[in-house]
Amino acid sequence: MxxxxxxxxxxxxxxxxxxxxxxxxxxxxxxxxxxxxxGSASMILFLLQxxxxxxxxxxxxxxxxxxxxxxxxxxxxxxxxWLIRGIHxxxxxxxxxxxxxxxxxTFYFGAFKYxxxxxxxxxxxxxxxxxxxxxxxxxxxxxxxAFWATTVGTSIAGAVPFVGEFINEVxxxxxxxxxxxxxxxxxxHIWWLPxxxxxxxxxxxxxxxxxxxxxxxxxxx
Amino acid sequence: MSQTPHMGRREFVQxxxxxxxxxxxxxxxxxxxxxLISPATKRRQSEAWIPLGPLENxxxxxxxxxxxxxxxxxxxxxxxxxxxxxxxxxPDDSVTVLSNxxxxxxxxxxxVPENQWFLCPCHDAQFxxxxxxxxxxxxxxxxxxxxxxxxxxxxxxxxxxxxA
Ligand code: HEM
Ligand code: FES
Numbered sequence: 544m545x546x547x548x549x550x551x552x553x554x555x556x557x558x559x560x561x562x563x564x565x566x567x568x569x570x571x572x573x574x575x576x577x578x579x580x581x582g583s584a585s586m587i588l589f590l591l592q593x594x595x596x597x598x599x600x601x602x603x604x605x606x607x608x609x610x611x612x613x614x615x616x617x618x619x620x621x622x623x624x625w626l627i628r629g630i631h632x633x634x635x636x637x638x639x640x641x642x643x644x645x646x647x648x649t650f651y652f653g654a655f656k657y658x659x660x661x662x663x664x665x666x667x668x669x670x671x672x673x674x675x676x677x678x679x680x681x682x683x684x685x686x687x688x689a690f691w692a693t694t695v696g697t698s699i700a701g702a703v704p705f706v707g708e709f710i711n712e713v714x715x716x717x718x719x720x721x722x723x724x725x726x727x728x729x730x731x732h733i734w735w736l737p738x739x740x741x742x743x744x745x746x747x748x749x750x751x752x753x754x755x756x757x758x759x760x761x762x763x764x
Numbered sequence: 765m766s767q768t769p770h771m772g773r774r775e776f777v778q779x780x781x782x783x784x785x786x787x788x789x790x791x792x793x794x795x796x797x798x799x800l801i802s803p804a805t806k807r808r809q810s811e812a813w814i815p816l817g818p819l820e821n822x823x824x825x826x827x828x829x830x831x832x833x834x835x836x837x838x839x840x841x842x843x844x845x846x847x848x849x850x851x852x853x854x855p856d857d858s859v860t861v862l863s864n865x866x867x868x869x870x871x872x873x874x875x876v877p878e879n880q881w882f883l884c885p886c887h888d889a890q891f892x893x894x895x896x897x898x899x900x901x902x903x904x905x906x907x908x909x910x911x912x913x914x915x916x917x918x919x920x921x922x923x924x925x926x927x928a
Contacts, residue, residue, distance in 0.1 A: 612840035622802040623795035
């Protein structure tokens with residue numbers, strides 16, 4: 544046995560790595576098609592957004608004085624800054640599309656039915672969180688487009704009867720867009736929503752592993 | 765297990781996967797490292813020859829203050845620092861250029877013609893015309909620009925500024 548094998552075995556004996564591997568990855572799956580890869584694609588995109596997002600926080604500053612300049616700096620001065628930001632920027636739109644397509648696939652294949660209702664419900668929240676990530680992230684560059692898109696976006700909440708104005712002020716952290724808006728959007732974008740998404744993916748995946756995935760519906764279904 | 769001298773299919777797939785994995789790792793990893801260490805690889809631009817104007821402007825034997833500012837860009841933030849130097853022109857047109865920062869606790873010193881010394885307003889240190897400590901707490905003479913950091917071109921005086 545090679546040293547490498549021995550080392551692996553030592554850890555395996557204690558951590559049960561092969562058990563994890565066989566439960567998580569060596570699952571029995573029905574014969575399915577490419578549409579069934581959209582969930583994994585969503586997860587990979589989430590990881591990609593996570594890694595590039597963490598990288599961006601190395602230089603980005605969530606303050607009205609510096610947000611725009613710090614992004615300019617990332618784009619023009621930092622080595623590969625354009626690449627990291629580009630991936631995060633395009634990945635954001637792609638993730639919304641892919642997660643949405645994944646929802647459509649689980650809907651049209653009837654995969655939300657018993658016993659997978661909770662997978663569907665956590666999925667609904669995952670989609671909402673993903674869209675929330677897009678909404679909060681869009682403000683961060685603090686350019687004209689971001690500013691006015693968020694002005695419009697938050698005022699939509701203002702249309703809710705009775706409590707609309709209040710929701711609007713909670714979102715903005717005041718009556719107008721300000722340093723407070725930028726700070727809370729940043730906080731939600733990098734802490735609250737990612738934490739929620741990680742927790743939801745945990746439940747989502749637990750359900751997948753526990754129940755296995757559904758097969759492609761047949762004519763009889 | 766491969767009994768033949770040829771590479772088995774499994775081995776081949778492992779090898780190709782390892783190779784492709786390594787290439788992908790490098791393509792992703794190297795830019796990531798470059799991104800993180802980027803500010804440390806930037807060349808400092810603070811060094812420059814500063815023009816102090818025509819030598820004629822500086823009377824012989826009388827230390828004359830010249831103020832200038834240097835701006836420094838750190839990322840997206842620009843800071844402007846001001847500096848002052850005393851130019852002492854000698855009869856042979858050579859010059860001594862002294863920093864006006866006291867070597868005790870960095871107050872700015874002033875030339876006092878009556879006493880022919882630089883006086884620090886903070887703790888009353890005195891420095892001579894050549895920067896030597898004449899009295900007070902400073903541990904060393906005023907900083908001066910070395911001869912190769914001072915040049916005269918077409919009658920104009922320059923000093924080579926470096927960040928301390
Ligand atoms: C961040 C977003 C999401 C991630 C990372 C994710 C991940 C996954 C993964 C890896 C699977 C395994 C099967 C497959 O890939 O098709 C899956 C299945 C499933 N997902 Fe999602 N998902 C997300 C969002 C959603 C949304 C928005 C919905 C619906 C509202 C949803 C509903 C489901 C359902 C019902 C299944 C079970 C499919 C089956 O058993 O055939 N998911 N998800
Ligand atoms: S700072 Fe000049 S004497 Fe103390």
